[in-house]
Amino acid sequence: MVTAATSSSSNAGSYTTIKETVTFEREIKKSKFIAIAGPISDEQSAFSFLSQVRDPRATHNCWAYKVADQFRSNDDGEPSGTAGKPIQSAIDSSGIDRVMVVVIRYFGGIKLGTGGLVRAYGGVASECLRNATTCLIKSKVPMGVEVPFDLIGVLHHQLQSFQVENIRQDYETGKDGIVMISFIVDFDQVEKLEDAIKANCCRELVFYKR
Structure with a gap:
């Protein structure tokens, strides 16, 4: 059975995820449980990860994943x-985002x-x-x-002091003496950067954000 849910705990500015695939194994009443967790970015990468790690010979390949506020x-x-x-x-309690956990069970004969x-x-997912x-x-x-x-x-x-990325200049703004400078900045630095630019330029400037 597949279930989907929405979480209200996501943070648009930053998130914690895992660096690489990790495995944990435990035997419980003769059944072997193998939990495999891996970083994902979206639903497509989640199912790609599932196809890589699931074992068709196992009794069950159960899973869950979280991407931002979406669970399945x-x-x-x-x-x-x-x-x-x-x-x-287990995923929700861990505070980890953009992650999938697949738990493979090999039935050992005891319900x-x-x-x-x-x-x-x-338990194995948490561990x-x-x-x-x-x-x-x-x-x-x-x-x-x-x-x-x-x-x-x-x-x-100012841009260099905030370590922004992908700085570009566009002189085709249609406005005499005006250049559009675009860049990418960390989410949590947006307001600080705007304030610093305004304070040092001492002009009314037009900012654009996407």
């Missing part, structure tokens, strides 16, 4: 709500019951994520500002 999970034949949702809860399955899938190396990713914002020619040097000094 799948019980893959286990009783409804006993596999995908516990994996999803675990509903509660046992929830603990097994949620897997705890073992992962994480990193903070800052979102980037494309910006632009129109400035007179005589302020280009002042503006570039």
Whole structure:
């Protein structure tokens, strides 16, 4: 059973994800559970990751993933709500985003019951994520500002101090003596950069953000 949900805990400015694929294995009442977590960017990359790590020989390949405020999970034949949702809860509790966790089960002959399955899938998923190396990713914002020619040097000094990326100049603005300078800046630096530019240029400037 596939389920989808929306989370309200996403942060548009930055997020924590895992650096690389990590695996955790545990045997529970003769069933082998292997949790595999990997970084993803969207639904397409999630299903690509799933196709790479799932084992068609296994009894179940259960999974969940989170991308921003979107969750999806799948019980893959286990009783409804006993596999995908516990994996999803483990992801949510970890605070990690843009991640998928696949838990592969090889049935060992002993049934675990509903509660046992929830603990097994949620537990191995949590341990897997705890073992992962994480990193903070800052979102980037494309910006632009129109400035007179005589302020280009002042503006570039401010842009360099904020370590912006992809600086470009466009003189075809249709306005005499005005150049459009576009760049990409960290989300959490947008307001500070605007304030610094205004303070140092001492002019009314037009900013553009996407």
